Amino acid sequence: MRQATREYKFDWMLWASFATAARLRDGSEKEYRTALRYLPYFRGIVDALLQVGAPGREFLALCAAYFENLLTAREKGRKTAITTFCFSPTILYALDIVPVCLELLSGIMCLAYRRGTGEFLDYCNALGFTETSCSSQRGALGGFLAGLGSEIDMVVTDTPGVCDTNANAFAFASAYLKKPFFQLDYPPVLVDARTDAYQREDYRALVRFLEEQSGTRLDPDRLREVLVAAQAQDEMIAELEELARLVPNPLPSCFNFMIYAGRFLFAGMPECTRLLESMLAVVRANAARGASGLTSGDERLRAFFCYIDHFTQNMRLWLMLDELGIGYVGNILGRPWGPAAPYVRALGKEEAAYTIATTDLDALLDGVASLNSRMPMVKSIRGPYDAPNMWLEDTLALAKMYAADFIVYNGTPGCRNTWGMVKLLARDTEKAGFPTHIMYGDAFDDRVQSWESTRERFEEFLAVRRLLP
Amino acid sequence: MSTDWMEAAVLLENRFVTEWKGAGKKVVGYTCSYLPDEVFHAAGILPYRLRGYGAEECSIGDTYFGPFICSLPKCMLQLAGEGRLRFLDGAIITPGCDSMRRLDECWRKAGEDYAGIVPPFFFHFAVPHKLADYTLRWFAGEIRRLIAAVEEHFHVAVSDARLAQAIGVYNRGRALMRELDGLRTMPDPPLTGTEALAVILAGTAMARDVYNAELASWIEEARRRTARCGNRMRVMLVGSANDDVELVRLIEGDRALVVADNLCFSSRFHLDPVSEEGDPVEALAQAYLRKNECPRMYGQYDARLALLREKIASARVEGVILQNIRFCDLHGAENGLFERHLEADGITCMRVEREYGPLVEKGRLRIRVDAFLERIARKRGATAREATAREATAREATAREATAREAITRGVGAREATVPGVAAEGAGTPGTTGQGVAAPGAGGRRVRT
Numbered sequence: 001m002r003q004a005t006r007e008y009k010f011d012w013m014l015w016a017s018f019a020t021a022a023r024l025r026d027g028s029e030k031e032y033r034t035a036l037r038y039l040p041y042f043r044g045i046v047d048a049l050l051q052v053g054a055p056g057r058e059f060l061a062l063c064a065a066y067f068e069n070l071l072t073a074r075e076k077g078r079k080t081a082i083t084t085f086c087f088s089p090t091i092l093y094a095l096d097i098v099p100v101c102l103e104l105l106s107g108i109m110c111l112a113y114r115r116g117t118g119e120f121l122d123y124c125n126a127l128g129f130t131e132t133s134c135s136s137q138r139g140a141l142g143g144f145l146a147g148l149g150s151e152i153d154m155v156v157t158d159t160p161g162v163c164d165t166n167a168n169a170f171a172f173a174s175a176y177l178k179k180p181f182f183q184l185d186y187p188p189v190l191v192d193a194r195t196d197a198y199q200r201e202d203y204r205a206l207v208r209f210l211e212e213q214s215g216t217r218l219d220p221d222r223l224r225e226v227l228v229a230a231q232a233q234d235e236m237i238a239e240l241e242e243l244a245r246l247v248p249n250p251l252p253s254c255f256n257f258m259i260y261a262g263r264f265l266f267a268g269m270p271e272c273t274r275l276l277e278s279m280l281a282v283v284r285a286n287a288a289r290g291a292s293g294l295t296s297g298d299e300r301l302r303a304f305f306c307y308i309d310h311f312t313q314n315m316r317l318w319l320m321l322d323e324l325g326i327g328y329v330g331n332i333l334g335r336p337w338g339p340a341a342p343y344v345r346a347l348g349k350e351e352a353a354y355t356i357a358t359t360d361l362d363a364l365l366d367g368v369a370s371l372n373s374r375m376p377m378v379k380s381i382r383g384p385y386d387a388p389n390m391w392l393e394d395t396l397a398l399a400k401m402y403a404a405d406f407i408v409y410n411g412t413p414g415c416r417n418t419w420g421m422v423k424l425l426a427r428d429t430e431k432a433g434f435p436t437h438i439m440y441g442d443a444f445d446d447r448v449q450s451w452e453s454t455r456e457r458f459e460e461f462l463a464v465r466r467l468l469p
Numbered sequence: 470m471s472t473d474w475m476e477a478a479v480l481l482e483n484r485f486v487t488e489w490k491g492a493g494k495k496v497v498g499y500t501c502s503y504l505p506d507e508v509f510h511a512a513g514i515l516p517y518r519l520r521g522y523g524a525e526e527c528s529i530g531d532t533y534f535g536p537f538i539c540s541l542p543k544c545m546l547q548l549a550g551e552g553r554l555r556f557l558d559g560a561i562i563t564p565g566c567d568s569m570r571r572l573d574e575c576w577r578k579a580g581e582d583y584a585g586i587v588p589p590f591f592f593h594f595a596v597p598h599k600l601a602d603y604t605l606r607w608f609a610g611e612i613r614r615l616i617a618a619v620e621e622h623f624h625v626a627v628s629d630a631r632l633a634q635a636i637g638v639y640n641r642g643r644a645l646m647r648e649l650d651g652l653r654t655m656p657d658p659p660l661t662g663t664e665a666l667a668v669i670l671a672g673t674a675m676a677r678d679v680y681n682a683e684l685a686s687w688i689e690e691a692r693r694r695t696a697r698c699g700n701r702m703r704v705m706l707v708g709s710a711n712d713d714v715e716l717v718r719l720i721e722g723d724r725a726l727v728v729a730d731n732l733c734f735s736s737r738f739h740l741d742p743v744s745e746e747g748d749p750v751e752a753l754a755q756a757y758l759r760k761n762e763c764p765r766m767y768g769q770y771d772a773r774l775a776l777l778r779e780k781i782a783s784a785r786v787e788g789v790i791l792q793n794i795r796f797c798d799l800h801g802a803e804n805g806l807f808e809r810h811l812e813a814d815g816i817t818c819m820r821v822e823r824e825y826g827p828l829v830e831k832g833r834l835r836i837r838v839d840a841f842l843e844r845i846a847r848k849r850g851a852t853a854r855e856a857t858a859r860e861a862t863a864r865e866a867t868a869r870e871a872t873a874r875e876a877i878t879r880g881v882g883a884r885e886a887t888v889p890g891v892a893a894e895g896a897g898t899p900g901t902t903g904q905g906v907a908a909p910g911a912g913g914r915r916v917r918t
Contacts, residue, residue, distance in 0.1 A: 130805070132801065172803075172805075174768060205601060
């Protein structure tokens with residue numbers, strides 16, 4: 001790791017950058033344009049976000065608030081927990097623990113850093129972590145292992161049984177940093193009595209662990225408040241998802257990223273609510289006008305990403321889609337699987353949705369356990385890809401429902417789980433009539449395949465399959 | 470080494486399997502050591518540990534799996550696709566790791582293209598990743614689900630009594646495995662690591678009662694051996710699954726001896742007995758789920774490190790080879806931690822990534838192993854030199870003392886005695902070299918007699 005990289009705490013750097021960026025639009029246009037010149041590597045993402053108006057500003061402010069929470073946790077007497085995007089942070093907020101979502105941090109670092117997370121990824125390898133492991137955790141994790149992040153108190157994950165590579169990163173972090181570790185473990189079936197019973201008991205064990213580590217007793221009223229807010233947010237997301245069914249899709253391309261980032265960072269918290277409200281205002285207005293969310297206003301194609309997005313610097317994935325006139329109709333990360341979700345209702349998949357009752361603590365714990373078991377990956381890749389409620393069923397249903405013209409798989413080479421079945425999935429989606437593109441790059445590491453090369457292959461796919469004239 | 474056993478270790482369809490099938494009995498393959506073999510033994514079915522050994526290419530494996538996947542399940546799929554596992558009447562896929570659990574789908578989908586390669590009984594057997602009262606309950610439920618499926622498909626009854634009898638048979642095998650481990654860890658073992666692996670592998674492909682009888686007599690024979698392995702460097706093999714005796718042979722050569730291991734296809738899962746008291750299903754759940762030697766049981770690193778340290782001490786291991794198959798992140802990452810901690814303990818370690826299957830990387834591995842053994846040899850040399858130096862120092866001190874005593878006895882002035890090193894080491898220390906022996910300023914080396 002270069003000395004220059006070691007000079008500053010990475011989370012402090014990100015807080016300073018996002019906090020400043022969130023205020024850039026407070027001045028005049030001229031001041032804004034002048035200020036951008038002083039953000040040589042970061043201005044692409046800042047400008048792209050601020051172009052979409054109030055939601056962009058809210059999003060930058062949300063990121064800044066998240067980093068501020070992390071940086072000030074100690075002085076406010078709050079504990080911190082390294083966790084994953086597959087884990088709902090609601091329970092952590094209910095116990096006043098600051099969630100440190102590694103994948104989101106890695107994604108944000110990739111978008112903002114000139115060299116992405118390369119040095120942090122390599123730092124992990126230097127310590128003995130495998131280079132073939134998933135880059136989504138490894139980026140931000142490298143920062144913490146190098147002592148360049150805030151103090152961590154515990155490690156909490158829920159990917160054993162879902163994604164071993166992911167779970168392994170958290171186990172490594174716990175062993176290396178010598179921090180207490182808790183894993184929620186998932187059986188391969190989403191819905192059955194045995195699974196439900198197992199998940200309920202496992203979740204209660206998690207709560208006991210968190211109470212012990214944080215020294216805080218779970219307050220049912222606080223949990224209720226967070227869960228009610230999280231459910232209200234999921235209802236807002238459901239409205240956005242419903243509106244995304246319109247042709248043209250009124251959501252700007254980058255909104256999907258903002259939805260899931262907001263949810264993974266601040267589920268059940270006012271920051272996420274403010275972001276979603278501002279997004280809804282834009283999308284409702286677009287829908288009322290019958291306008292596309294694309295800059296050109298001309299939606300030529302609709303793409304469904306069956307796994308994750310590409311977090312190359314400065315949001316170039318979303319900008320490319322926008323430039324090519326491709327309406328983005330979502331991926332598996334953005335789907336909360338709440339009872340109000342359009343796909344739950346339209347497909348009659350009520351059993352696949354979480355349910356929350358707020359009557360007493362037991363009901364609340366069952367509810368949050370159920371919500372957690374519908375988080376990305378936990379919901380759809382815990383079992384065989386062609387089993388009920390799993391990856392193939394979800395992908396085909398969503399692609400059809402959102403009238404996608406094609407499907408894209410993008411992940412990381414470290415994703416043993418999806419690479420173990422993506423060829424089978426693509427064969428089935430092709431048979432179902434969806435041209436399917438498998439991207440061989442790394443969503444978090446441009447060194448595996450440069451963005452330019454990734455884009456070229458993407459456009460080649462569109463040309464070869466005659467999707468774009 | 471018994472030819473039959475070596476055959477069982479290196480041939481998919483060995484003599485024991487052929488005879489078993491010839492008698493009209495069933496064989497079920499499984500992928501992971503967390504599956505209780507006893508269930509199948511109790512059902513009169515041969516539990517057969519699936520391997521990828523013998524795959525000479527991976528074209529079928531690569532067709533269904535993606536590129537960033539461990540070559541072990543790919544080789545298994547290759548063998549299945551080539552029809553070399555057609556003797557199986559069933560297969561159980563277990564989520565040992567992500568690559569392995571996706572063998573479930575890849576095998577089934579390959580079956581759509583290659584007729585008849587998917588055994589009629591195909592079962593996904595889930596195993597929790599941690600030990601708690603509720604995970605044990607769930608796992609016992611999963612074993613019962615498996616039993617019910619086996620009973621229904623094969624029209625057999627797996628009663629508690631038969632399960633208890635099977636547990637007894639397997640416990641006898643475990644006791645023998647402990648004896649085998651005892652032989653391996655002796656100061657001058659009568660068997661090589663290559664032989665030990667062949668013996669263990671044979672146990673994954675033959676009926677346990679037959680195996681127990683053969684193993685007992687083989688152990689007796691091994692005890693009687695006069696030719697021993699001598700003063701080879703004592704090595705431990707740790708990490709990803711290895712079912713290739715040739716890998717161990719390559720490591721051992723004529724200089725090393727694999728005296729202990731912590732591997733999936735090896736003794737680690739056969740050592741602890743299953744309780745023969747109470748409900749047999751619960752006993753099986755307890756025994757199998759409490760094993761935490763595999764990194765799939767997350768958050769147990771410290772326990773695994775302690776286990777390695779214990780084995781290293783008891784087997785007098787001089788060096789540890791930490792290997793992982795490429796894309797095996799679970800072992801790969803943990804090996805990184807082991808290397809840090811064991812090297813800090815003063816244990817020579819070698820961390821190596823390899824491909825599963827035929828030793829395509831033989832040359833590279835040979836070079837790495839040679840360098841590793843060289844490190845151990847140097848350490849031995851250094852230790853020997855240190856011991857020699859210590860002995861020399863002790864001899865010198867004794868000689869000095871004797872000379873001084875003699876000088877005193879003769880009444881000759883100590884100043885005139887030539888006593889090497891006296892002043893430097895004994896100056897001002899009456900009683901060590903005799904009174905007034907050292908001469909200040911004499912450099913401590915030479916005193917005129």
